[in-house]
Amino acid sequence: MSRFDPRGRRNRALLVGVSEYDHTAPDPQGVSGQLPAVRHNRRTLEDALHRGGVFRPGEVRVLASPAPDDFAAELRRAVRETEGLLLLYFAGHAVVTDTSTHKLHLQMRTARIVAGEELPGAVSFAGVLGELCAPESRAEKVLVILDCCYAGNAAAIWHRFEAPQESKEKILLLMSVQPNRCILGGDADVATPFTREVAGVLDGGGEVWLSTLYPAVKQRMADGGYEAEDNDPQKPQALAPPWNPDADVLLAAGPAHHHLHVPHHLPHHLPPRPPRPPGPGPAPRPPRHRLRGRLRAAADRLGRTALSLLLALAATGAGGYGLYVLLGDSGPCAPSLELRVLTDPDLEPALRASADAYVVSAANTTGEGCRRSGVTVNSAGAADVVTALGERTDAWQQPREDDNPQRDIGPQPDVWIPATRADVDRVNAAAAREDRVFARLEPAAGPLAYSPVVLAVPAGLGARLDVTGRSLSELVDALEQADPRAELHRPDPEFTDAALLATMGLQGARADARGAERRLARADLPESSAVRLLCSLPEDDAVDDRSAALVPEFLLKSGIGCHPATRTQRVAAYPADVPGLEPAFVRVRWEDGDRDAAARDDAVDRFRAWLTGKDGLAVLGEHGFRSTTGERRLLGPQPASAGFPTSVGPAEPARPEDMERALDRYANAHGPGRVLYLLDSSGSMAGRWDGDSGGPGILKQTLPGLGGEDEYGVWAVHGVGGRTHTGLLDFGTHGRADAERALDAARWRDAEADPAAALLDALEFMEERGAGDERPQLIVYLTDGEDDGRLTGRALRKVLDRAGGAGVPVAMVSLASSGCDQGRPATRVAEAGRGRCLDAGDDLVPALHDEVARTGTGEER
Structure with missing residues (x-):
């Protein structure tokens, strides 16, 4: 080994x-x-x-x-x-x-x-x-x-x-x-x-x-x-x-770092002094005396020759900074003020790079070679930050066990850089409803940079799309027509503004958030940022090759650091109805936070001036951002073979009310769900009834995916020519024990079944329940397929038409090993209803549990 x-x-x-x-x-x-x-x-x-x-x-x-x-x-x-x-x-x-x-x-x-x-x-x-x-x-x-x-x-x-x-x-x-x-x-x-x-x-x-x-x-x-x-x-x-x-x-x-050259008889590392123990101690000495003490300590370790060299370095103007580096960050320079910057998760890598470049820049260095300020950049979910700054600033000042933004988001920021100015308006609107607000926002005029939100399509599929001038829904339609196997991925809209803006495009003018969410690839949990999404897709080459991702354009240029050689090359399609990212620089002032206000203001002003100046824009350009005016040209050089347009036409800016509405609709579409189970109870199911692998037992194993707020019911499907089902469990909310007892009491009937009629009844039933909201819904039909002869011809066409327009996914579950073969009735119904077909050749129980859990809010979601 x-x-x-x-x-x-x-x-x-x-x-x-x-x-x-x-x-x-x-x-x-x-x-x-x-x-x-x-x-x-x-x-x-x-x-x-x-x-x-x-x-x-x-x-x-x-x-x-x-x-x-x-x-x-x-x-x-x-x-x-x-x-x-x-x-x-x-x-x-x-x-x-x-x-x-x-x-x-x-x-x-x-x-x-x-x-x-x-x-x-x-x-x-x-x-x-x-x-x-x-x-x-x-x-x-x-x-x-x-x-x-x-x-x-x-x-x-x-x-x-x-x-x-x-x-x-x-x-x-x-x-x-x-x-x-x-x-x-x-x-x-x-x-x-x-x-x-x-x-x-x-x-x-x-x-x-x-x-x-x-x-x-x-x-x-x-x-x-x-x-x-x-x-x-x-x-x-x-x-x-x-x-x-x-x-x-x-x-x-x-890569190897470049260090200050040190003669061979000096060690390449002089450690900083040990930290001070907690509690009171002697008053700090003036810088000159502190430097002399550190030189004496260095001499004790290095000897007289080394001390002479260090003193010679100290005596030269150019050597002062080198001495400061050698002796650690607490030498002749006073501790620098630390700026706290809070930003969107998608922006964090670029802003960290910008902050790192600023900290070591001449703009942040005094004439004595000391650092003026440090900059700490962290990110948190965009929706949580908007809520905290608008409604929870008191808890941010004085955290409580049940409400602690310092723990959940991070320290109180001096600077907030959201991905769009509309977030500032959202915060101010929420704050206006509060009795008392402990933070005040002061946004700078104009955005820092611009980046469109794009549909990043595998290069092979991109050649078949018209990548500009179309709505996002039209682009997704074209993608599905180009390759029916294509998958659409998007990060969590509650975490990043780019994902929320893309969600607005998916929802479009129609009040159909549930339908918009069905267009996305199924996932247990969406990734929290576009960075993580683009890095997770290559974990499965087949998924990567057929997947399009809704992400900020700049991430396609910067490469995001995850093995580009193993990642599918993507081209950008530019939806005309999705606002772009326009990061805003916002000074955050906290009540009773004025003890060092003048120094902090100076540090913030210097950082903003550098970030919006030539050097800062150069760093943002290296990360793929565009200019904020005119033709929105790339700030940095065009990467080789990347295929980005030199200029892009920006969409309309984001509006705060549209963002709030899209977020509410997204939450509703992932809120408490509705599931209607159809259990084939005809005579052919007699041999597939008992035990965990029988029909009722399989359905029982999906119940942990449903919670106390979810509504669900069970129909026993049997009978032809008249009533095609009877109720086993009334539709509504249930405790799991009650639902399990109902399934334990279920019995098969000495009768045939009419799956087409039962499915039409179920689709009509669920359409009526979902007409007034956007909660997720699902129909599960479990059968052995013996009665599929009644799910053909005109009857099948009626089911397919109804399933295609009902907006309710249908999961067809066949206990036969070939029940989901191409062209079989179960496969066609599932495809029409944007659901899933599962048969005995699949890992059936876990897969069906996952389908139900995506709709429900149970303990294992």
Whole structure:
């Protein structure tokens, strides 16, 4: 067995950083305090992993201050999705209940300290190992990184943990401190020392294996003199030693970085000073004295010759910045103010690149070579942000356990960059209905850039489309005519404005959100952004080759970072009725947030001026954005063989009322559903009636997909020439036990069935129920197909016509193995009703459960 290179595999990184706690001292049951440094941990490690090139976009998930249930759900999801490397990182408070048995507990946001073994709000590390070693785990390697008190105790738990040896052996541990030691909370302005050094090694350039990461971090921690509590040295630990080739794993493969040239007798890394312990201390010295102290400390480590060199560097104007880099970010420069920027998930990669470029630019550097400000960019679901800024600013100022935007969205932003100015109007309209608002928005005049929302079509299909001057519905019609197998994908409209604008085009002028949603490919959950969508499609080559995606145009140019060689090439079709993205720069002012208002205003103004100037527009141009006026030309150079038009005609700008209406209609179309089951109860079903594989048993197994607000009923289909069905379960809301009892009581009849007549009755029944709203609906017809002779000719044509216009999907379920062959009646009915045909050749029960769960709101949706 050789060391493991996970590139190209399905990898996942789950970064859990608990910086905010609901219960803290002096609450007698509270943890010792908040951990603001952990906020920086999440960003620092996430950025390092993205730059490392092992994890693709969409494969790194950040969980900010979760409750235990949220953590458990995300951990199970990561375990289920990983096939290559699973990296689990935790930073936050942790406790042990027994140091002799090393019972380690990771404390989540709701943690409380109570007497006894029970620790509310905590997750046992043994339980975490149980999830990582679960039978469904397909990861080849799992690396757990712990940056918390008592992290070293995890090794003993691993040794005692009972699991199959092959499951245990794939678990690797990297721990921030030795057993039975607490670490300090760190500095609020930077990441904690261990995470900072881990990220520093990952960012060092070239390949970084675990076997090189661990000793490098260990040495950097020793050189930095970092201490745990009680003045003990803080010594990182590792389990399943990385010097064992069979346990080694590649963690970064980024390009080599260019460093300041340092003579050979100086080390290439001078670590920053250890963080200050919490609590009062001596007043900070003036910068000149602080610099002198740092030079003296450097001399103690490097010797007199090195000190002479450092002093010579300090004496030159050009060397001042180099000295600052060598000695760390707390040298002669005062700590810089940090701007908090909140944006749309689709815009986040481009704005992060812009912020990174600005931070190191001359515009953000003083004459002394110091950084004026930092910029932290994070994103959150667009609909949630609009709601929070319009209706929940009081909770953002003073979070509550049941309402905490700081936890759910992020810190209070200084700058908000939504994807369209219409979002500002939506916030202001909502705020006008509130008694008191704690934030005021000040949008800049004009958008930052422009990008149309496009239908990204595989190149082979794009040649058959007229890509301009048509509505989105017309383009989708043409796509389906060009290839009936073509699939349409769109991210979640509640998360990104681009997806919401595309949804407006799909819905069109007709009040038919339910029909619009049926045009999209079925998915358990839509991806949260276009970035994730375009990265997830290549996971199945066949799906990628036939899939069109509704995404912002700029993402097709920037390449989004996920293996372009393995991705289907797409061309852009430009729907004429979908507004484009016009990111707006919005200053957010918070009530009682004026203590450093002048400095913060200056930092915001400088960032805005740079972003809208030549340098900022150049970065946005590199990411594929267009100009905001005139012919909407590309800001950057045309990429080779990309085929983008030099200029595009913009659609009408987005209107806030249209966005709100489309969002409401989308929610209704995914709200409580209606399902009508038709169960063939004719005599031919006698041998297919009992047990889990019989007709009633199969339907019972789909009931978990339905919730208490869903309406559903069951018809027993039998009889010809008159009444063609009888009721088994009245149509309405039901408890699952009641529905199961009704199916248990069902009996087959010594009679034939008329499927055509029953289906026509069912379609009429559901049309009437759905006439007044856009709730999702479904008809399920389960049969053995023995009576298909009555579903032919004129009778079949009537069913097909009615199914095509009823707006109700029909799932045809055949217990015969060939029931869904091409041309069979069940297949044709399902296709006409935009439903699905399932037969005994499929994995029938799980597939039917999924169909019902997509319509219902049950516990497993």
